[in-house]
Amino acid sequence: MYITAFRCTIDAIQKALLGVMSKTDHSNGCQRMLSLDPRCEELSLSNLLSLLSRKEYVSPNSYTAFFYRPLNAPDFVCMRTPLEDGWQTLFNVLSLELAVESYRISTSSGRDDFYCFQSYQQGKERVVYLMKDTKWIFYEKGERLAFEQSDMYAKRRIIDRLNEPMLLDYLLQVGLNARDSLFYHSEDNILVFYCTWES
Template sequence: MKAFTLWQKRMQGPRGVEVEVSRASCESLDILLENLLPLTSVERRRMLFVSTRGSWCAYFDNGWRGTDAYSTISYLAEMIGCRGGRMLYVPHSLDSQEGTQPGRYGAVALEIFSAQKTDFVNTERSIAVAFDGKKWAFSEAGAKQCFEQVDQYANRSVRSRFTEAMLEEYLMALGIDAFKEDFYDPENAFLAEKKGPMAPATKEFSLSEVQASW
């Protein structure tokens, strides 16, 4: 938390925003995540760092479209000198390719960040399948990991090249049981909050408002 707090205070101070960090403790993860409400667009205002039963620390923010961990985790991995990761799983819930009905474009992604610079910032490995509004697209870059099912990447069905099940297996190989609630330790968490001016055009949303848009 010290590294994150120092970084954010340096970034937010010039715009008159203070970053307050407090200990958060709840009996369950779902109640703990309520500390992130209301959700916001444009600028993330609340961030949670949650201990796990393993050697990893989980990160969540209050973005209305879900947590955007890329900049935070990649930066901290390099700053602290450790490994970081970002996972994404969005079920494909649109009835039409054009997105004219409520729902979300599906995506499955995994990024691993290194403590050292790589060909692309400090991204060690990235794998993703996502629906771009017209078709499914697959991408992979960086150093392949020993646990990967590389034969799957040649599947004729693009959507099946990297699935939710594969993501879960890859995470387990890294020691991350991300889809099990008891992997997280909600009684050992920290909440960081920005206090002060919001970025222009930032809007706040209740959880029910966001869910209704899906």
């Protein structure tokens, strides 16, 4: 699971993406932006991809990001993407380009256990993660934010220091209730950004 959010408007995201596109060489491919009408559908990744395929063809090797304003968090724009890492590079680039509060959580369980919280505020990055490599590793970088459950970071067992409910609580503290179904609905058009490269 990946949840990414920026405290800004869709217009600000579009302007930042245009800025990013102008700074990058795309001689072997292209980048496009377009708008989709969500028609009150739940903004699951499969529904978003379906909306996009109804509008135009996108090759399977494309990098795609959907930006929408959640019904229950109108001050934020969230990003969804089918990329396995949640397109962390795009999150980092946009966070620096926009210079607004931005938040990203990621969780995975199974063969590669991983829990991560990342934030940019006034250009300062904050990262906390817990991952299982050959052993459990806990890492943090940057100043702790007031809402973090810092007492958990001191737990003796490393595996107990960060988990999915904590990450969702962190988002809730900044005004993002990802446990509420309204978080996955929007009344506004969805901005789609995608890159395709020739093979």
